[in-house]
């Protein structure tokens with residue numbers, strides 16, 4: 001049994017190289033629940049909580065991208081610079097758990113768990129984010145869409161540490177909305193992130209908790225671009241808005257489970273996506 | 284950098300405690316209560332939902348049930364026990380008593396820690412900020428009305444005391 005609490009990423013990477021199957025823990029808000037309920041009995045643990053490098057963010061020089069450390073807690077994304085540059089991420093972060101959970105929970109942990117209900121993930125998907133991983137002797141970056149491979153499954157290799165995610169700064173409206181059974185502390189029943197890229201005249205819509213991983217609605221995105229000019233603000237006619245939501249619902253792949261039914265989830269993503277598109281064109 | 288999982292030190296309420304013979308997966312809540320003789324933090328759900336185990340770790344309010352104790356080395360941990368070391372209650376604790384914010388009392392330590400944390404950062408919070416700050420703490424008895432009254436009362440007593 002060993003517990004390693006490195007202070008630098010370099011030391012953490014040596015630790016994962018020495019013991020690729022050791023359990024990595026950041027905030028512990030997913031893992032400790034499993035451990036407390038005896039669903040997991042760790043022996044070797046590498047804790048990333050004291051690594052400052054993973055708890056920072058950088059705005060890349062040309063002001064086109066933000067790179068967010070895997071260990072940065074959600075509470076840092078709710079306000080300030082990240083919230084200004086990535087409002088959808090701030091909105092998603094704001095919906096996670098409670099202040100106690102947001103003080104330690106991280107995007108690295110959300111990616112590690114890779115639940116279809118993870119609130120950061122639709123934002124990463126809608127923004128075409130990149131996940132940056134490192135091993136002691138190598139580094140790679142993968143698209144979020146290649147990182148998420150199934151329900152609670154991702155393409156991280158043994159020994160790899162998720163170090164950060166890189167997200168583009170987009171001009172245009174973006175937002176996140178989620179349905180749950182109460183206001184605070186609730187895992188999503190269905191969620192939606194919508195990003196309008198005014199410069200390129202495109203829209204992207206990603207849905208949470210309605211498929212094995214996040215669902216990107218590429219068909220509806222392409223369809224809408226043929227119906228309205230996304231480079232300028234335009235009112236969306238009620239009929240078009242209706243059809244937009246219907247098409248989004250059509251692209252979702254929800255199931256019945258302990259949290260909700262497929263039918264309700266399909267309805268919810270139609271309503272959420274229409275609401276977000278309306279907001280996008282109101283401001 | 285490496286801690287032997289069987290013996291490690293935690294800094295709780297300003298004192299260094301040695302933890303012996305502990306299993307690596309033990310939560311900070313468990314270690315505080317069962318190994319360090321600090322039963323003030325309560326455990327109800329052990330899944331981050333109820334907030335009754337709230338402690339301050341490096342200046343943040345966190346659920347001690349979600350902290351792996353063996354990784355909490357080199358951190359400053361403050362529990363409910365730190366608030367009134369000589370038995371003199373804080374304004375928040377007094378207000379809970381005078382406003383009837385305590386019924387069974389199980390949620391109280393976590394709520395008091397969360398509220399003390401809020402007031403240490405923001406001495407004059409709005410109603411929404413108060414609600415937000417305790418949205419991670421569940422009380423099954425009071426219906427929260429008396430808890431909000433206790434917070435309002437504590438704020439005005441603190442103001443009168445120039446805090």
Ligand SMILES: Cc1cc2nc3c(=O)[nH]c(=O)nc-3n(C[C@H](O)[C@H](O)[C@H](O)COP(=O)(O)OP(=O)(O)OC[C@H]3O[C@@H](n4cnc5c(N)ncnc54)[C@H](O)[C@@H]3O)c2cc1C
Nearest residue numbers: 026027028029030031096097106109110112118119162331
């Ligand atoms: C009460 C409660 C409410 C919650 N509410 C929400 C919610 O509303 N929305 C939501 O999305 N989630 C919620 N969660 C789940 C959880 O908080 C999030 O998934 C969070 O992002 C996990 O981050 P963490 O740092 O705590 O992860 P940890 O528990 O530390 O780790 C989670 C997984 O990721 C792996 N991992 C972590 N960091 C890395 C890394 N850098 N490299 C490689 N692997 C890594 C771990 O090995 C583990 O498999 C909630 C949890 C609780 C207890």
Ligand code: FES
Nearest residue numbers: 327329331334348
């Ligand atoms: S016991 Fe920790 S939140 Fe309930």
Ligand code: FES
Nearest residue numbers: 386387422423424
């Ligand atoms: S007083 Fe009983 S749970 Fe709050």
